[in-house]
Amino acid sequence: MANVDAALDAAGLTNPHVRDYVAYWAEVTGAERIEVVDASDDARLIAESVEAGDLLPAGEGRYYSRSYHKDTARSEERTIVATNDEAHKGLYNNWRPAAEMKELLTSKMRGQLVGKTMYVVPYLMAPQGSPLERFAAGVELTDTRTVVLHMIRMARVGVSYINDLADPTSFVKAVHVAGDLPNLGQGTPDDQRYFVTVADERTILHYGSSYGGNALLGKIAHGLRQSSFDGFASGEFLSEQFLLLGITDKQTGEKYHVVGGFPSASGKTNLAMTLAPDALGDRYYVEFYGDDIAWIWPGEDGKLYAFNPENGVFGVAKDTNEATNPTALHSIDENSGAIFTNVAYNPTTQEVWWEGKTKNPPADVTGWEDWKGDKIADRSEDEKGLPWAHPNSRFTVALSQVPNVAPDYDDAAGVPVDAIIFGGRTRDREPLVRAIHDVAEGVYDGLTLGAEATFAADGLDGQLRYDPMSMRPFMSYAEADYAAHWLKILGQATEKPIFAHVNWFQRDAEDGHFLWPGYRENLRALLWLVQLKKGEVKGQTTPVGIIPTREELNLEGLDIPEADLERILSIDNTRWQQEIGFREEHLQQFSGLPEEIWEAHRRVAAALEAD
Ligand code: GDP
Ligand code: PGA
Numbered sequence: 001m002a003n004v005d006a007a008l009d010a011a012g013l014t015n016p017h018v019r020d021y022v023a024y025w026a027e028v029t030g031a032e033r034i035e036v037v038d039a040s041d042d043a044r045l046i047a048e049s050v051e052a053g054d055l056l057p058a059g060e061g062r063y064y065s066r067s068y069h070k071d072t073a074r075s076e077e078r079t080i081v082a083t084n085d086e087a088h089k090g091l092y093n094n095w096r097p098a099a100e101m102k103e104l105l106t107s108k109m110r111g112q113l114v115g116k117t118m119y120v121v122p123y124l125m126a127p128q129g130s131p132l133e134r135f136a137a138g139v140e141l142t143d144t145r146t147v148v149l150h151m152i153r154m155a156r157v158g159v160s161y162i163n164d165l166a167d168p169t170s171f172v173k174a175v176h177v178a179g180d181l182p183n184l185g186q187g188t189p190d191d192q193r194y195f196v197t198v199a200d201e202r203t204i205l206h207y208g209s210s211y212g213g214n215a216l217l218g219k220i221a222h223g224l225r226q227s228s229f230d231g232f233a234s235g236e237f238l239s240e241q242f243l244l245l246g247i248t249d250k251q252t253g254e255k256y257h258v259v260g261g262f263p264s265a266s267g268k269t270n271l272a273m274t275l276a277p278d279a280l281g282d283r284y285y286v287e288f289y290g291d292d293i294a295w296i297w298p299g300e301d302g303k304l305y306a307f308n309p310e311n312g313v314f315g316v317a318k319d320t321n322e323a324t325n326p327t328a329l330h331s332i333d334e335n336s337g338a339i340f341t342n343v344a345y346n347p348t349t350q351e352v353w354w355e356g357k358t359k360n361p362p363a364d365v366t367g368w369e370d371w372k373g374d375k376i377a378d379r380s381e382d383e384k385g386l387p388w389a390h391p392n393s394r395f396t397v398a399l400s401q402v403p404n405v406a407p408d409y410d411d412a413a414g415v416p417v418d419a420i421i422f423g424g425r426t427r428d429r430e431p432l433v434r435a436i437h438d439v440a441e442g443v444y445d446g447l448t449l450g451a452e453a454t455f456a457a458d459g460l461d462g463q464l465r466y467d468p469m470s471m472r473p474f475m476s477y478a479e480a481d482y483a484a485h486w487l488k489i490l491g492q493a494t495e496k497p498i499f500a501h502v503n504w505f506q507r508d509a510e511d512g513h514f515l516w517p518g519y520r521e522n523l524r525a526l527l528w529l530v531q532l533k534k535g536e537v538k539g540q541t542t543p544v545g546i547i548p549t550r551e552e553l554n555l556e557g558l559d560i561p562e563a564d565l566e567r568i569l570s571i572d573n574t575r576w577q578q579e580i581g582f583r584e585e586h587l588q589q590f591s592g593l594p595e596e597i598w599e600a601h602r603r604v605a606a607a608l609e610a611d
């Protein structure tokens with residue numbers, strides 16, 4: 001058994017509550033060694049991982065890892081929110097009683113670290129000194145070194161973040177045990193995995209995965225699920241699956257901040273890293289703040305403020321290339337410290353490749369291995385069409401490596417929010433952009449976000465479903481309370497942001513091509529929204545919001561067929577009336593939904609009928 005005190009003393013970890021917590025779990029898991037981690041340990045841990053073969057070099061200062069082949073995405077059905085009060089049970093949070101889950105998870109983790117190291121990762125999910133800092137500290141205990149390396153990139157890591165807490169008990173206890181991955185029955189009736197957030201005890205217990213979304217507990221489990229609960233319980237803030245970006249108009253010097261909720265793998269990272277398309281010249285500059293999570297609160301001056309609690313990017317590799325997202329490519333250049341997971345790899349040349357990195361895969365397949373480690377050259381005729389990389393393969397890199405990261409991304413004060421947008425993969429109905437001034441209608445629009453699920457969630461790719469505010473997989477308490485909390489926080493702002501719904505993914509019914517070029521060109525829709533907010537354009541009013549006229553939307557340099565333009569800049573009333581019926585059923589599942597939301601729904605329904 002490890003000598004816990006000696007290890008914590010050596011690391012200068014003095015918070016007595018953290019020490020008790022580490023000692024408790026060292027005892028339960030039977031850990032042989034305790035290692036307290038600081039961000040400055042990165043180079044040593046990388047060297048150890050390369051030595052052990054958990055990481056492979058991918059050129060200078062970049063690394064490659066593979067996860068177990070049945071452990072490549074978040075599992076929604078194995079994710080549970082537990083509390084001591086059944087009032088927190090919602091439609092999507094898989095609520096269970098806290099006591100039952102703590103007992104189950106403790107029994108699963110018992111003895112799992114015999115002969116192994118327990119890494120202690122103290123972290124902060126906020127810029128230092130932020131007004132929400134007391135919700136941001138945590139300590140992840142993990143058995144997996146590559147998880148530690150990902151945490152160093154994705155969070156601020158070091159003992160200083162937890163030694164001097166104003167309330168020394170105000171840290172999240174986050175325990176991660178990967179377990180025996182080949183023997184966990186993933187996806188079978190005998191599935192052993194449990195990803196539990198005991199929200200009212202600020203305790204996270206994840207067993208059975210080393211995939212980022214399940215195992216980097218600072219990121220999703222704390223930064224999104226736990227903190228959304230904390231925001232509600234304290235009444236102080238929202239924690240949302242939102243990107244955060246800034247648009248600067250160099251001609252006027254004005255800067256606008258936009259947050260946006262799109263389901264996983266639906267374009268948040270790409271939009272936040274976007275560059276102005278060449279056709280717009282160099283008038284606009286987009287700055288990156290965050291690509292997956294924003295914490296939002298009403299400031300004393302009546303504006304809404306936001307920051308990104310993360311310290312890094314966990315981006316989808318697929319289709320990232322010089323044309324779609326040069327910013328992402330340059331953030332993962334040599335010596336960026338990037339870690340690639342489940343892309344294709346060539347051990348001889350140390351190159352990596354994924355679908356869409358280049359138009360065709362490398363012509364000379366010698367040495368290349370697919371994401372499972374199988375040689376491409378050995379593929380049978382049947383296997384030739386299989387992707388080389390997993391569709392949910394990822395890169396992980398610190399924010400400081402992103403070329404367009406905003407100079408003030410780490411500012412404790414956050415930035416004022418001018419617009420809140422929602423979007424997702426919706427193949428019909430949703431136009432390119434529709435703007436909404438009214439707050440209740442904006443919140444209603446978020447609650448009725450309907451889109452296709454993606455490969456970021458195991459087994460759900462392509463399923464059309466409602467995903468309120470894109471938070472369905474991260475919802476921590478009852479949806480009706482969530483809606484009321486949104487209205488309350490927005491109600492406290494005297495300077496209201498404009499809302500909008502965007503869709504880059506409308507498709508042709510016949511051949512399935514995307515009607516809008518997407519990626520960098522998406523900035524055009526955001527610029528129109530900013531102009532609308534400033535009163536420089538009027539748009540056309542429709543029953544479901546204001547949409548741009550052809551003349552208002554800057555289409556310079558684009559070559560979009562007339563029929564496609566017509567589709568993305570119009571409202572199909574019949575299709576929308578049908579949608580209203582679906583929405584009604586969807587909303588009826590949330591008992592006690594605020595009356596303002598129902599009023600917004602009825603207003604939209606009536607406007608569609610009158611149209
Ligand atoms: P996130 O998971 O929400 O951050 O989504 P990403 O930005 O990582 O994108 C997920 C996938 O969608 C990637 O394969 C992107 O290449 C693709 N994607 C992102 N933006 C667009 C877009 O505007 N149009 C199209 N067609 N694909 C996009
Ligand atoms: P994503 O992040 O939203 O960028 O895909 C990870 C996730 O939500 O699983």
Ligand code: MN
Nearest residue numbers: 241263264292
């Ligand atoms: Mn996400």
Ligand code: MN
Nearest residue numbers: 268269291315
């Ligand atoms: Mn992303």
